[in-house]
Amino acid sequence: MSLAKTDYSNTKTLVIGGGGFIGSHLIPELVKTGRQVVALGRHSQPTHTLPKEVEYVQGDYADQGLLRFLIDENTEVVHLAYASVPNSSYKDPLADLTQNLPSALSLFGVIADRGAKLVYVSSGGTVYGTPKVFPIDEECPTHPISPYGVTKLTLENYAHLYSVTRGLQYICLRPGNPYGIGQAPFIGQGFISTAVAKILQNQSVDIFGPQGTVRDYLYISDLAKAIVLAMNYGKPSQTYNIGSEIGRSNLEVLENLKPILNKLGYEININYLPSRPFDVKVNILNSEKLRMVSGWHPEVNFSDGLEKTVQWLLSEKSVG
DSSP: OOOOOOTTTOOOEEEEETTTHHHHHHHHHHTTTTTTEEESSSSSSOOSSSOTEEEEEEEEETTTHHHHHHHHHSSSSEEEEOOHHHHHHHHHHHHHHHHHHHHHHHHHHHHHHHTOEEEEEEEEESSSSOOOOBOOOOOOOOSSHHHHHHHHHHHHHHHHHEEEHHHHHHEEEEOOEEEEOOOOOOSOHHHHHHHHHHHHHHEEEEEESSSOOOOOOOHHHHHHHHHHHHHHHHHOOOEEOOOOOOOOOHHHHHHHHHHHHTTTTTOEEEEEEEEOOSSOOOOOOOOOHHHHHHHHHHHOOHHOOOHHHHHHHHHHHHHH
16 A cells, blocks of 8 residues: 655654663664654663664653653653563562553653653553454453453553543554564563573473463564554554464464474473463454554564574573
8 A cells, every 4th residue: 555655854752661672673663764762761771782873761761750851852652661471460460550550640641741642552462351253353342361451451541531631642552472583581471482492491381271372473573663654654542453363372383483493403392281360362463453554564474583583592592
Protein backbone atom coordinates (compact mmCIF):
# COMPACT_ATOMS: atom_id res chain seq x y z
CA MET A 1 0.00 0.00 0.00
CA SER A 2 1.11 3.59 -0.65
CA LEU A 3 1.62 5.69 2.49
CA ALA A 4 2.01 9.44 2.75
CA LYS A 5 5.56 10.55 3.49
CA THR A 6 6.02 12.73 6.57
CA ASP A 7 9.00 14.75 7.73
CA TYR A 8 9.83 13.79 11.33
CA SER A 9 13.00 15.86 11.62
CA ASN A 10 11.27 18.22 14.07
CA THR A 11 9.82 15.39 16.14
CA LYS A 12 11.51 14.77 19.47
CA THR A 13 10.88 11.35 20.99
CA LEU A 14 11.56 10.18 24.54
CA VAL A 15 11.87 6.40 24.91
CA ILE A 16 11.43 5.25 28.51
CA GLY A 17 13.30 1.97 28.89
CA GLY A 18 15.25 2.85 25.77
CA GLY A 19 18.41 1.04 26.83
CA GLY A 20 16.73 -2.37 27.05
CA PHE A 21 16.00 -5.16 24.58
CA ILE A 22 13.06 -3.65 22.70
CA GLY A 23 14.31 -0.09 23.05
CA SER A 24 17.73 -0.86 21.60
CA HIS A 25 16.09 -2.13 18.40
CA LEU A 26 13.32 0.47 18.30
CA ILE A 27 15.55 3.53 18.66
CA PRO A 28 17.60 2.96 15.45
CA GLU A 29 14.30 2.63 13.54
CA LEU A 30 13.10 5.91 15.05
CA VAL A 31 16.37 7.59 14.11
CA LYS A 32 15.92 6.42 10.50
CA THR A 33 12.70 8.46 10.30
CA GLY A 34 14.61 11.63 11.20
CA ARG A 35 13.36 11.84 14.78
CA GLN A 36 15.54 13.26 17.52
CA VAL A 37 15.60 10.61 20.24
CA VAL A 38 16.32 10.66 23.96
CA ALA A 39 16.52 7.35 25.85
CA LEU A 40 15.74 7.17 29.57
CA GLY A 41 17.04 4.21 31.57
CA ARG A 42 17.82 3.19 35.15
CA HIS A 43 21.45 2.17 34.57
CA SER A 44 24.42 4.50 34.31
CA GLN A 45 24.95 3.19 30.77
CA PRO A 46 22.44 1.56 28.41
CA THR A 47 22.46 -2.23 28.49
CA HIS A 48 22.69 -2.29 24.68
CA THR A 49 24.51 -0.05 22.23
CA LEU A 50 22.49 2.92 20.96
CA PRO A 51 23.16 5.13 17.91
CA LYS A 52 25.73 7.83 18.65
CA GLU A 53 23.29 10.66 17.94
CA VAL A 54 20.91 9.46 20.66
CA GLU A 55 21.08 11.13 24.07
CA TYR A 56 20.96 8.69 26.98
CA VAL A 57 19.69 9.92 30.36
CA GLN A 58 20.01 7.89 33.55
CA GLY A 59 17.03 8.27 35.83
CA ASP A 60 13.81 6.92 37.28
CA TYR A 61 10.64 7.72 35.38
CA ALA A 62 8.85 7.94 38.74
CA ASP A 63 10.81 11.18 39.28
CA GLN A 64 8.21 13.76 38.27
CA GLY A 65 10.70 16.60 38.18
CA LEU A 66 12.88 14.74 35.70
CA LEU A 67 9.82 13.69 33.70
CA ARG A 68 8.52 17.24 33.38
CA PHE A 69 11.94 18.42 32.25
CA LEU A 70 12.27 15.68 29.64
CA ILE A 71 8.70 15.85 28.36
CA ASP A 72 8.94 19.63 28.00
CA GLU A 73 11.67 18.89 25.48
CA ASN A 74 9.89 16.04 23.63
CA THR A 75 6.63 15.67 21.72
CA GLU A 76 6.30 11.86 21.86
CA VAL A 77 6.87 9.43 24.73
CA VAL A 78 7.27 5.69 24.14
CA HIS A 79 6.68 3.81 27.39
CA LEU A 80 8.57 0.46 27.43
CA ALA A 81 9.62 0.22 31.07
CA TYR A 82 8.08 -2.41 33.36
CA ALA A 83 9.39 -3.65 36.68
CA SER A 84 8.20 -7.26 36.67
CA VAL A 85 7.50 -10.31 34.50
CA PRO A 86 4.51 -12.72 34.49
CA ASN A 87 6.17 -15.25 36.80
CA SER A 88 7.24 -12.72 39.43
CA SER A 89 3.85 -10.99 39.25
CA TYR A 90 2.11 -14.25 40.16
CA LYS A 91 4.36 -14.69 43.17
CA ASP A 92 3.72 -11.16 44.41
CA PRO A 93 0.67 -9.49 42.79
CA LEU A 94 0.79 -6.49 45.12
CA ALA A 95 4.40 -5.75 44.20
CA ASP A 96 3.51 -5.95 40.50
CA LEU A 97 0.82 -3.33 41.08
CA THR A 98 2.77 -0.99 43.34
CA GLN A 99 5.99 -1.13 41.29
CA ASN A 100 4.26 -0.27 38.02
CA LEU A 101 0.91 1.47 38.42
CA PRO A 102 1.71 4.63 40.44
CA SER A 103 4.74 5.64 38.37
CA ALA A 104 2.92 4.99 35.08
CA LEU A 105 -0.10 7.01 36.18
CA SER A 106 2.17 9.91 37.11
CA LEU A 107 3.79 9.59 33.70
CA PHE A 108 0.43 9.62 31.90
CA GLY A 109 -0.60 12.70 33.84
CA VAL A 110 2.58 14.62 32.99
CA ILE A 111 2.26 13.68 29.31
CA ALA A 112 -1.36 14.88 29.28
CA ASP A 113 -0.47 18.14 31.02
CA ARG A 114 2.36 18.81 28.59
CA GLY A 115 0.29 17.98 25.48
CA ALA A 116 2.68 15.26 24.32
CA LYS A 117 1.70 11.95 22.70
CA LEU A 118 1.92 8.63 24.58
CA VAL A 119 2.83 5.37 22.86
CA TYR A 120 2.09 2.68 25.43
CA VAL A 121 3.54 -0.75 24.69
CA SER A 122 1.27 -3.15 26.56
CA SER A 123 1.08 -6.96 26.32
CA GLY A 124 -0.63 -8.94 23.59
CA GLY A 125 0.33 -12.15 25.35
CA THR A 126 -1.41 -11.59 28.68
CA VAL A 127 -4.23 -9.03 28.50
CA TYR A 128 -6.65 -11.29 26.59
CA GLY A 129 -6.47 -14.25 28.97
CA THR A 130 -8.02 -17.40 27.49
CA PRO A 131 -10.07 -16.50 24.40
CA LYS A 132 -11.89 -19.16 22.42
CA VAL A 133 -11.33 -17.75 18.90
CA PHE A 134 -7.94 -17.38 17.18
CA PRO A 135 -6.21 -15.37 15.95
CA ILE A 136 -7.21 -12.78 18.56
CA ASP A 137 -8.26 -9.35 17.34
CA GLU A 138 -8.49 -6.13 19.34
CA GLU A 139 -12.23 -6.55 19.92
CA CYS A 140 -11.72 -9.81 21.83
CA PRO A 141 -12.82 -9.60 25.50
CA THR A 142 -9.93 -9.03 27.90
CA HIS A 143 -9.91 -11.37 30.91
CA PRO A 144 -6.25 -11.69 32.00
CA ILE A 145 -5.33 -14.60 34.26
CA SER A 146 -2.03 -13.22 35.62
CA PRO A 147 -1.40 -10.14 37.79
CA TYR A 148 1.00 -8.96 35.06
CA GLY A 149 -1.81 -8.96 32.51
CA VAL A 150 -4.23 -7.29 34.95
CA THR A 151 -1.81 -4.42 35.58
CA LYS A 152 -1.00 -4.01 31.89
CA LEU A 153 -4.72 -3.84 31.07
CA THR A 154 -5.34 -1.43 33.95
CA LEU A 155 -2.74 0.92 32.49
CA GLU A 156 -4.46 0.71 29.10
CA ASN A 157 -7.73 1.66 30.78
CA TYR A 158 -6.10 4.59 32.55
CA ALA A 159 -4.68 5.82 29.25
CA HIS A 160 -8.22 5.80 27.87
CA LEU A 161 -9.56 7.49 31.02
CA TYR A 162 -6.94 10.23 30.77
CA SER A 163 -7.73 10.73 27.10
CA VAL A 164 -11.38 11.39 27.98
CA THR A 165 -10.82 13.46 31.10
CA ARG A 166 -7.46 15.15 30.50
CA GLY A 167 -7.00 15.14 26.74
CA LEU A 168 -4.19 12.58 26.66
CA GLN A 169 -3.15 11.69 23.12
CA TYR A 170 -2.20 8.03 23.02
CA ILE A 171 -2.02 4.81 21.07
CA CYS A 172 -1.75 1.38 22.70
CA LEU A 173 0.25 -1.48 21.19
CA ARG A 174 -0.16 -5.14 22.14
CA PRO A 175 2.83 -7.15 20.86
CA GLY A 176 3.22 -10.91 20.81
CA ASN A 177 6.37 -12.57 22.15
CA PRO A 178 9.50 -10.86 20.82
CA TYR A 179 12.75 -12.79 20.48
CA GLY A 180 16.11 -12.25 18.87
CA ILE A 181 19.54 -10.69 19.24
CA GLY A 182 19.92 -8.88 22.54
CA GLN A 183 17.27 -10.69 24.57
CA ALA A 184 18.90 -11.78 27.81
CA PRO A 185 18.11 -15.31 29.02
CA PHE A 186 17.06 -16.31 32.54
CA ILE A 187 15.03 -13.17 33.30
CA GLY A 188 11.63 -14.84 33.66
CA GLN A 189 10.37 -14.17 30.13
CA GLY A 190 11.64 -14.96 26.67
CA PHE A 191 11.34 -18.71 26.21
CA ILE A 192 13.56 -18.85 23.13
CA SER A 193 16.58 -17.03 24.58
CA THR A 194 16.44 -19.00 27.83
CA ALA A 195 15.95 -22.34 26.06
CA VAL A 196 18.92 -21.74 23.76
CA ALA A 197 21.12 -20.55 26.62
CA LYS A 198 20.26 -23.68 28.64
CA ILE A 199 21.05 -25.94 25.70
CA LEU A 200 24.39 -24.18 25.17
CA GLN A 201 25.14 -24.86 28.85
CA ASN A 202 24.09 -28.52 28.44
CA GLN A 203 21.08 -28.04 30.71
CA SER A 204 17.56 -29.41 30.24
CA VAL A 205 14.83 -27.10 28.97
CA ASP A 206 11.71 -26.83 31.14
CA ILE A 207 8.33 -27.22 29.44
CA PHE A 208 5.17 -26.76 31.48
CA GLY A 209 2.58 -29.25 30.20
CA PRO A 210 2.83 -31.86 27.41
CA GLN A 211 3.50 -29.34 24.62
CA GLY A 212 4.15 -26.22 26.64
CA THR A 213 2.32 -23.00 25.85
CA VAL A 214 1.52 -21.78 22.33
CA ARG A 215 2.83 -18.31 21.54
CA ASP A 216 2.94 -15.83 18.69
CA TYR A 217 6.70 -15.26 18.29
CA LEU A 218 7.92 -12.13 16.54
CA TYR A 219 11.52 -11.34 15.64
CA ILE A 220 12.63 -8.16 17.39
CA SER A 221 13.40 -6.15 14.24
CA ASP A 222 9.87 -6.82 12.97
CA LEU A 223 8.44 -5.58 16.26
CA ALA A 224 10.58 -2.43 16.18
CA LYS A 225 9.42 -1.60 12.65
CA ALA A 226 5.80 -2.24 13.61
CA ILE A 227 5.99 0.16 16.54
CA VAL A 228 7.37 2.93 14.32
CA LEU A 229 4.69 2.35 11.67
CA ALA A 230 2.00 2.42 14.36
CA MET A 231 3.42 5.71 15.64
CA ASN A 232 3.44 7.14 12.12
CA TYR A 233 0.06 5.92 10.88
CA GLY A 234 -1.93 4.69 13.88
CA LYS A 235 -5.05 6.61 14.87
CA PRO A 236 -5.40 8.38 18.24
CA SER A 237 -6.93 6.44 21.14
CA GLN A 238 -6.67 3.16 19.25
CA THR A 239 -5.18 -0.20 20.18
CA TYR A 240 -3.18 -2.32 17.74
CA ASN A 241 -2.03 -5.94 17.99
CA ILE A 242 1.45 -6.76 16.70
CA GLY A 243 1.97 -10.44 15.95
CA SER A 244 2.89 -12.98 13.29
CA GLU A 245 -0.57 -14.65 13.35
CA ILE A 246 1.22 -18.01 13.73
CA GLY A 247 1.13 -19.98 16.97
CA ARG A 248 3.99 -22.27 17.99
CA SER A 249 4.17 -24.44 21.10
CA ASN A 250 7.32 -24.64 23.19
CA LEU A 251 7.82 -28.14 21.82
CA GLU A 252 7.53 -26.89 18.22
CA VAL A 253 10.07 -24.16 18.94
CA LEU A 254 12.52 -26.79 20.19
CA GLU A 255 11.87 -28.90 17.09
CA ASN A 256 12.76 -25.87 14.96
CA LEU A 257 15.90 -25.29 17.03
CA LYS A 258 17.02 -28.92 16.83
CA PRO A 259 18.72 -28.89 13.38
CA ILE A 260 20.40 -25.54 14.12
CA LEU A 261 21.85 -26.76 17.43
CA ASN A 262 22.57 -30.34 16.35
CA LYS A 263 24.91 -29.12 13.61
CA LEU A 264 26.79 -27.20 16.30
CA GLY A 265 27.11 -30.35 18.40
CA TYR A 266 24.40 -29.64 20.98
CA GLU A 267 21.56 -31.94 22.01
CA ILE A 268 18.17 -30.84 23.36
CA ASN A 269 16.95 -32.44 26.57
CA ILE A 270 13.47 -31.59 27.85
CA ASN A 271 12.27 -31.51 31.45
CA TYR A 272 8.47 -31.83 31.46
CA LEU A 273 6.74 -30.11 34.37
CA PRO A 274 3.05 -29.62 35.32
CA SER A 275 1.18 -26.74 33.70
CA ARG A 276 1.12 -23.47 35.65
CA PRO A 277 -2.23 -21.76 36.37
CA PHE A 278 -1.06 -18.27 35.37
CA ASP A 279 0.21 -19.32 31.92
CA VAL A 280 -2.06 -18.43 29.02
CA LYS A 281 -2.29 -21.72 27.14
CA VAL A 282 -2.62 -20.29 23.60
CA ASN A 283 -1.94 -16.80 22.26
CA ILE A 284 -2.06 -15.96 18.55
CA LEU A 285 -2.65 -12.35 17.50
CA ASN A 286 -4.53 -10.92 14.55
CA SER A 287 -2.57 -7.93 13.17
CA GLU A 288 -5.01 -6.98 10.41
CA LYS A 289 -5.91 -3.65 12.02
CA LEU A 290 -2.29 -2.45 12.00
CA ARG A 291 -1.74 -3.89 8.53
CA MET A 292 -4.71 -1.93 7.16
CA VAL A 293 -3.39 1.45 8.37
CA SER A 294 0.34 0.92 7.80
CA GLY A 295 0.97 -2.04 5.49
CA TRP A 296 3.14 -3.70 8.15
CA HIS A 297 3.89 -7.41 7.98
CA PRO A 298 6.67 -9.55 9.52
CA GLU A 299 9.75 -9.88 7.33
CA VAL A 300 12.04 -12.27 9.24
CA ASN A 301 11.44 -15.98 8.67
CA PHE A 302 11.17 -17.91 11.96
CA SER A 303 14.06 -20.27 11.15
CA ASP A 304 16.27 -17.33 10.16
CA GLY A 305 15.36 -15.53 13.38
CA LEU A 306 16.27 -18.60 15.41
CA GLU A 307 19.60 -18.90 13.58
CA LYS A 308 20.44 -15.26 14.36
CA THR A 309 19.47 -15.75 18.00
CA VAL A 310 21.54 -18.90 18.42
CA GLN A 311 24.61 -17.31 16.84
CA TRP A 312 24.31 -14.25 19.08
CA LEU A 313 23.91 -16.30 22.24
CA LEU A 314 26.80 -18.53 21.16
CA SER A 315 29.02 -15.46 20.76
CA GLU A 316 27.91 -14.17 24.15
CA LYS A 317 28.75 -17.56 25.68
CA SER A 318 32.22 -17.53 24.13
CA VAL A 319 32.83 -13.97 25.32
CA GLY A 320 31.62 -14.85 28.84
